[in-house]
Amino acid sequence: MTAELSENTADTFTKPRLEKVVKGEDPGGITESVGWTGGGGFRDLRVAASVWDVISDQYGTVALAAEGVSPEQLGRAVTAQLGFLPIEHDVFAGSKGRARLAVLEGVADAVAVHDIVSALGEGETTVIAALAATDGAETTLRDLSRGSRLLKLPIDLFPPTSAVTR
Numbered sequence: 001m002t003a004e005l006s007e008n009t010a011d012t013f014t015k016p017r018l019e020k021v022v023k024g025e026d027p028g029g030i031t032e033s034v035g036w037t038g039g040g041g042f043r044d045l046r047v048a049a050s051v052w053d054v055i056s057d058q059y060g061t062v063a064l065a066a067e068g069v070s071p072e073q074l075g076r077a078v079t080a081q082l083g084f085l086p087i088e089h090d091v092f093a094g095s096k097g098r099a100r101l102a103v104l105e106g107v108a109d110a111v112a113v114h115d116i117v118s119a120l121g122e123g124e125t126t127v128i129a130a131l132a133a134t135d136g137a138e139t140t141l142r143d144l145s146r147g148s149r150l151l152k153l154p155i156d157l158f159p160p161t162s163a164v165t166r
Helices: 007-023 071-081 110-118 137-144
Strands: 052-057 060-065 094-096 099-108 125-133 149-152
Touching: 071 094, 071 099, 099 110, 110 125, 110 137, 125 137, 137 149
Parallel strands: 099 125, 125 149
Antiparallel strands: 052 060, 094 099
């Protein structure tokens, strides 16, 4: 595994070198000394900017959705964070087995919860991840769809950790 901070360096040097190693066309480095003749492969992954801003002050640390993050970007980030597979759907951003993920950029209230639950198929549950939720949203969800749950973003994605004692 390798990592490169500069995209230019990765594109200009690292990726072409790895392509040569895979083809068995890289005479330098460790290739000759270990008798490498090619094979294998690699993946070129790019890390996107965070969708969260972390703010620390005298009152503590909080994560907020970053300014300018689109609903689609937020949906993709939460889908990946929770281990759902992304799907193309008007209501849901992801799926995992019979569970569907809905990501709300705004407030989850009884009306939003009802609309989301009404889009579920037979035997499906939902995870609703919202930046805010009214007091009755969780109760409404529990009443309408047993086994479904409501997450408040970002606190439920990044719960506080306790110190480990040795």
